[in-house]
Amino acid sequence: MHKLWKLGFAAAVALTTAAGAAFADDMVVKFGVAAEPYPPFTVKGADGKWSGWEVDLRDAVCKEIKAKCEWVETAWDGIIPALVAKKFDVIWSSMSITEERGKTIAFTDKYYKTGLAVLAAKNSSFKPDPDGLKGKILGVQVSTTGLDYATKYFKGVVKEMKTYQTQDEVNQDLAAGRIDAQVVDSIPGRDFANSDAGKACCVYIGDVTYDDAVLGPGTGGGLRKEDNELREKINAAIKKIHDSGEYDKITKKYFDFDPYGN
Numbered sequence: 001m002h003k004l005w006k007l008g009f010a011a012a013v014a015l016t017t018a019a020g021a022a023f024a025d026d027m028v029v030k031f032g033v034a035a036e037p038y039p040p041f042t043v044k045g046a047d048g049k050w051s052g053w054e055v056d057l058r059d060a061v062c063k064e065i066k067a068k069c070e071w072v073e074t075a076w077d078g079i080i081p082a083l084v085a086k087k088f089d090v091i092w093s094s095m096s097i098t099e100e101r102g103k104t105i106a107f108t109d110k111y112y113k114t115g116l117a118v119l120a121a122k123n124s125s126f127k128p129d130p131d132g133l134k135g136k137i138l139g140v141q142v143s144t145t146g147l148d149y150a151t152k153y154f155k156g157v158v159k160e161m162k163t164y165q166t167q168d169e170v171n172q173d174l175a176a177g178r179i180d181a182q183v184v185d186s187i188p189g190r191d192f193a194n195s196d197a198g199k200a201c202c203v204y205i206g207d208v209t210y211d212d213a214v215l216g217p218g219t220g221g222g223l224r225k226e227d228n229e230l231r232e233k234i235n236a237a238i239k240k241i242h243d244s245g246e247y248d249k250i251t252k253k254y255f256d257f258d259p260y261g262n
Helices: 053-065 076-084 145-153 167-176 186-193 196-201 228-244 246-251
Strands: 027-034 068-074 090-096 106-112 116-121 137-141 160-164 181-185 202-207 219-223
Touching: 027 053, 027 076, 053 068, 053 090, 053 228, 053 246, 068 076, 076 090, 076 219, 106 228, 116 145, 116 167, 116 186, 137 145, 137 167, 145 160, 145 181, 160 167, 167 181, 167 196, 167 202, 181 186, 186 196, 186 202, 196 202, 219 228, 228 246
Parallel strands: 027 068, 027 090, 137 160, 137 181
Antiparallel strands: 090 219, 106 219, 116 181, 116 202
Protein backbone atom coordinates (compact mmCIF):
# COMPACT_ATOMS: atom_id res chain seq x y z
CA MET A 1 0.00 0.00 0.00
CA HIS A 2 1.24 3.50 -0.79
CA LYS A 3 2.19 5.38 2.38
CA LEU A 4 0.13 8.50 2.92
CA TRP A 5 2.13 10.33 5.54
CA LYS A 6 5.71 11.27 6.33
CA LEU A 7 6.95 10.32 9.77
CA GLY A 8 8.47 12.84 12.15
CA PHE A 9 11.10 10.42 13.43
CA ALA A 10 13.23 7.56 12.18
CA ALA A 11 11.14 4.67 13.48
CA ALA A 12 8.41 4.16 10.85
CA VAL A 13 5.00 3.10 12.04
CA ALA A 14 3.27 0.76 9.59
CA LEU A 15 -0.17 1.60 8.26
CA THR A 16 -2.76 -1.11 8.04
CA THR A 17 -5.39 -1.49 5.35
CA ALA A 18 -7.82 -3.15 7.71
CA ALA A 19 -11.23 -1.49 7.74
CA GLY A 20 -11.64 1.02 10.52
CA ALA A 21 -7.94 1.10 11.39
CA ALA A 22 -7.01 4.04 13.59
CA PHE A 23 -4.39 6.60 12.69
CA ALA A 24 -1.25 6.47 14.79
CA ASP A 25 -0.83 9.51 17.00
CA ASP A 26 2.70 10.06 15.73
CA MET A 27 1.72 10.20 12.07
CA VAL A 28 2.12 13.50 10.23
CA VAL A 29 -0.17 14.59 7.42
CA LYS A 30 1.28 17.39 5.33
CA PHE A 31 -1.17 19.96 3.97
CA GLY A 32 -0.16 22.08 0.99
CA VAL A 33 -1.17 25.75 1.08
CA ALA A 34 -0.54 28.56 -1.38
CA ALA A 35 2.27 30.70 0.01
CA GLU A 36 0.36 33.96 -0.42
CA PRO A 37 -2.30 35.05 2.09
CA TYR A 38 -5.90 34.43 1.07
CA PRO A 39 -8.04 36.12 3.73
CA PRO A 40 -10.27 35.21 5.40
CA PHE A 41 -9.31 31.61 4.63
CA THR A 42 -5.55 31.60 5.16
CA VAL A 43 -3.42 34.40 6.62
CA LYS A 44 0.23 34.12 7.66
CA GLY A 45 1.21 36.17 10.68
CA ALA A 46 4.51 37.91 11.39
CA ASP A 47 5.40 34.93 13.59
CA GLY A 48 5.11 32.60 10.61
CA LYS A 49 1.93 30.93 11.89
CA TRP A 50 -1.13 30.47 9.72
CA SER A 51 -4.63 31.47 10.81
CA GLY A 52 -8.03 31.79 9.17
CA TRP A 53 -11.24 29.87 8.54
CA GLU A 54 -9.59 27.18 6.42
CA VAL A 55 -6.82 26.77 9.00
CA ASP A 56 -9.31 26.25 11.82
CA LEU A 57 -11.24 23.74 9.74
CA ARG A 58 -8.05 21.84 8.92
CA ASP A 59 -7.17 21.71 12.62
CA ALA A 60 -10.60 20.27 13.36
CA VAL A 61 -10.11 17.66 10.63
CA CYS A 62 -6.70 16.70 12.00
CA LYS A 63 -8.20 16.24 15.45
CA GLU A 64 -10.84 13.92 14.03
CA ILE A 65 -8.37 11.77 12.08
CA LYS A 66 -5.97 11.75 15.06
CA ALA A 67 -2.96 12.94 13.11
CA LYS A 68 -0.42 15.68 13.59
CA CYS A 69 -0.65 18.10 10.69
CA GLU A 70 1.88 20.43 9.11
CA TRP A 71 1.69 23.16 6.48
CA VAL A 72 3.84 23.04 3.36
CA GLU A 73 3.86 26.34 1.47
CA THR A 74 4.11 26.34 -2.31
CA ALA A 75 3.33 28.58 -5.26
CA TRP A 76 -0.33 28.33 -6.28
CA ASP A 77 0.36 27.63 -9.95
CA GLY A 78 2.59 24.68 -8.98
CA ILE A 79 0.50 23.25 -6.18
CA ILE A 80 -0.92 20.27 -8.12
CA PRO A 81 2.49 19.19 -9.49
CA ALA A 82 3.89 19.49 -5.95
CA LEU A 83 1.15 17.19 -4.64
CA VAL A 84 1.78 14.64 -7.37
CA ALA A 85 5.52 14.83 -6.60
CA LYS A 86 4.70 13.87 -2.97
CA LYS A 87 5.96 17.07 -1.39
CA PHE A 88 2.83 16.99 0.75
CA ASP A 89 -0.30 14.87 1.10
CA VAL A 90 -3.33 17.16 0.78
CA ILE A 91 -4.00 20.43 -1.03
CA TRP A 92 -5.94 22.54 1.47
CA SER A 93 -5.99 25.92 -0.19
CA SER A 94 -9.44 26.92 -1.44
CA MET A 95 -9.22 24.73 -4.53
CA SER A 96 -12.43 24.33 -6.52
CA ILE A 97 -13.41 20.78 -7.42
CA THR A 98 -13.39 20.78 -11.21
CA GLU A 99 -13.55 18.11 -13.88
CA GLU A 100 -10.27 19.24 -15.41
CA ARG A 101 -8.35 19.02 -12.12
CA GLY A 102 -10.05 15.69 -11.45
CA LYS A 103 -8.16 14.22 -14.39
CA THR A 104 -4.96 14.55 -12.37
CA ILE A 105 -5.95 14.41 -8.69
CA ALA A 106 -8.77 13.21 -6.46
CA PHE A 107 -10.86 15.44 -4.23
CA THR A 108 -12.49 15.15 -0.85
CA ASP A 109 -16.11 16.11 -0.46
CA LYS A 110 -16.63 19.87 -0.56
CA TYR A 111 -16.12 21.87 2.61
CA TYR A 112 -17.37 25.19 1.25
CA LYS A 113 -18.73 26.72 -1.93
CA THR A 114 -18.20 30.15 -3.41
CA GLY A 115 -19.01 31.82 -6.70
CA LEU A 116 -17.07 34.47 -8.56
CA ALA A 117 -17.41 38.22 -8.42
CA VAL A 118 -16.19 41.31 -10.23
CA LEU A 119 -14.34 44.06 -8.37
CA ALA A 120 -13.68 47.36 -10.12
CA ALA A 121 -12.02 50.71 -9.60
CA LYS A 122 -13.72 52.99 -7.08
CA ASN A 123 -16.83 54.84 -8.32
CA SER A 124 -17.32 52.31 -11.15
CA SER A 125 -20.86 51.28 -11.94
CA PHE A 126 -21.56 48.48 -14.40
CA LYS A 127 -22.96 44.98 -14.42
CA PRO A 128 -20.64 41.96 -13.88
CA ASP A 129 -21.35 40.54 -17.31
CA PRO A 130 -19.89 40.73 -20.85
CA ASP A 131 -21.74 43.94 -21.68
CA GLY A 132 -20.54 45.60 -18.49
CA LEU A 133 -16.91 44.57 -19.03
CA LYS A 134 -16.80 45.48 -22.71
CA GLY A 135 -13.67 47.49 -23.56
CA LYS A 136 -12.17 47.23 -20.08
CA ILE A 137 -8.79 45.95 -18.90
CA LEU A 138 -9.43 42.89 -16.76
CA GLY A 139 -7.09 41.21 -14.25
CA VAL A 140 -7.23 37.65 -12.92
CA GLN A 141 -4.94 35.19 -11.16
CA VAL A 142 -3.46 32.29 -13.14
CA SER A 143 -4.49 28.67 -12.59
CA THR A 144 -7.86 29.65 -11.11
CA THR A 145 -11.49 29.08 -11.97
CA GLY A 146 -11.65 32.87 -12.25
CA LEU A 147 -9.33 32.72 -15.24
CA ASP A 148 -11.30 29.82 -16.73
CA TYR A 149 -14.53 31.78 -16.33
CA ALA A 150 -13.07 35.02 -17.68
CA THR A 151 -11.63 33.20 -20.68
CA LYS A 152 -14.99 31.59 -21.43
CA TYR A 153 -17.19 34.66 -21.02
CA PHE A 154 -15.06 37.80 -21.32
CA LYS A 155 -12.24 37.04 -23.75
CA GLY A 156 -12.79 38.97 -26.94
CA VAL A 157 -15.06 41.36 -25.07
CA VAL A 158 -12.55 43.07 -22.79
CA LYS A 159 -9.86 45.33 -24.19
CA GLU A 160 -7.15 43.28 -22.49
CA MET A 161 -6.94 40.40 -20.05
CA LYS A 162 -3.93 40.50 -17.73
CA THR A 163 -2.89 37.48 -15.69
CA TYR A 164 -1.01 37.46 -12.39
CA GLN A 165 0.81 34.88 -10.28
CA THR A 166 -0.90 35.92 -7.04
CA GLN A 167 -4.18 37.49 -5.98
CA ASP A 168 -2.26 40.17 -4.10
CA GLU A 169 -0.77 41.32 -7.41
CA VAL A 170 -4.24 41.57 -8.95
CA ASN A 171 -5.43 43.66 -6.01
CA GLN A 172 -2.39 45.91 -6.22
CA ASP A 173 -2.86 46.61 -9.92
CA LEU A 174 -6.54 47.35 -9.43
CA ALA A 175 -5.66 49.76 -6.62
CA ALA A 176 -2.98 51.38 -8.81
CA GLY A 177 -5.37 51.86 -11.72
CA ARG A 178 -3.46 49.58 -14.07
CA ILE A 179 -6.57 47.47 -14.61
CA ASP A 180 -10.25 48.46 -14.60
CA ALA A 181 -11.64 45.35 -12.96
CA GLN A 182 -10.86 41.85 -11.76
CA VAL A 183 -12.57 38.48 -11.45
CA VAL A 184 -12.09 36.81 -8.07
CA ASP A 185 -13.75 34.30 -5.75
CA SER A 186 -16.64 36.14 -4.16
CA ILE A 187 -15.77 35.57 -0.47
CA PRO A 188 -12.15 36.83 -0.55
CA GLY A 189 -13.21 39.46 -3.07
CA ARG A 190 -15.77 40.86 -0.66
CA ASP A 191 -13.23 40.61 2.15
CA PHE A 192 -10.75 42.73 0.19
CA ALA A 193 -13.41 45.24 -0.87
CA ASN A 194 -14.36 45.71 2.80
CA SER A 195 -10.77 46.10 3.99
CA ASP A 196 -9.20 49.54 4.49
CA ALA A 197 -7.10 49.11 1.35
CA GLY A 198 -10.08 47.92 -0.66
CA LYS A 199 -12.40 50.70 0.47
CA ALA A 200 -9.82 53.27 -0.60
CA CYS A 201 -9.57 52.02 -4.17
CA CYS A 202 -12.21 49.59 -5.21
CA VAL A 203 -15.83 48.55 -5.26
CA TYR A 204 -17.57 45.17 -5.26
CA ILE A 205 -19.60 45.23 -8.49
CA GLY A 206 -21.41 41.93 -7.91
CA ASP A 207 -21.42 38.20 -8.47
CA VAL A 208 -21.23 36.67 -11.93
CA THR A 209 -23.71 34.04 -13.07
CA TYR A 210 -22.68 30.69 -11.58
CA ASP A 211 -21.48 28.14 -14.14
CA ASP A 212 -21.33 24.58 -12.78
CA ALA A 213 -19.21 23.41 -15.69
CA VAL A 214 -16.48 25.92 -14.81
CA LEU A 215 -16.79 26.24 -11.04
CA GLY A 216 -17.80 22.72 -10.06
CA PRO A 217 -19.70 21.68 -6.91
CA GLY A 218 -17.53 23.52 -4.40
CA THR A 219 -14.13 23.61 -2.74
CA GLY A 220 -12.41 20.49 -1.40
CA GLY A 221 -9.10 19.00 -0.43
CA GLY A 222 -6.96 17.62 -3.24
CA LEU A 223 -5.16 14.29 -2.93
CA ARG A 224 -3.24 11.88 -5.11
CA LYS A 225 -5.63 9.44 -6.76
CA GLU A 226 -4.16 6.42 -5.00
CA ASP A 227 -4.59 7.86 -1.49
CA ASN A 228 -8.11 6.56 -0.98
CA GLU A 229 -7.80 5.74 2.74
CA LEU A 230 -6.76 9.27 3.66
CA ARG A 231 -9.47 10.75 1.45
CA GLU A 232 -12.14 8.62 3.11
CA LYS A 233 -10.90 9.57 6.57
CA ILE A 234 -11.00 13.28 5.71
CA ASN A 235 -14.46 12.92 4.18
CA ALA A 236 -15.72 11.29 7.37
CA ALA A 237 -14.12 14.08 9.42
CA ILE A 238 -15.70 16.83 7.29
CA LYS A 239 -19.11 15.22 7.65
CA LYS A 240 -18.78 14.80 11.41
CA ILE A 241 -17.57 18.39 11.88
CA HIS A 242 -20.48 19.69 9.80
CA ASP A 243 -23.13 17.50 11.44
CA SER A 244 -21.92 18.11 15.00
CA GLY A 245 -22.14 21.89 14.81
CA GLU A 246 -18.38 22.39 15.00
CA TYR A 247 -18.46 23.72 11.42
CA ASP A 248 -20.91 26.45 12.44
CA LYS A 249 -18.84 27.27 15.52
CA ILE A 250 -15.73 27.80 13.36
CA THR A 251 -17.69 29.74 10.73
CA LYS A 252 -19.16 32.25 13.19
CA LYS A 253 -15.65 33.50 13.95
CA TYR A 254 -15.27 34.68 10.35
CA PHE A 255 -18.63 34.95 8.56
CA ASP A 256 -22.20 36.04 9.15
CA PHE A 257 -23.42 33.48 6.58
CA ASP A 258 -23.02 29.76 5.89
CA PRO A 259 -20.20 29.20 3.34
CA TYR A 260 -21.13 25.54 2.87
CA GLY A 261 -23.69 26.36 0.16
CA ASN A 262 -26.14 24.04 -1.57
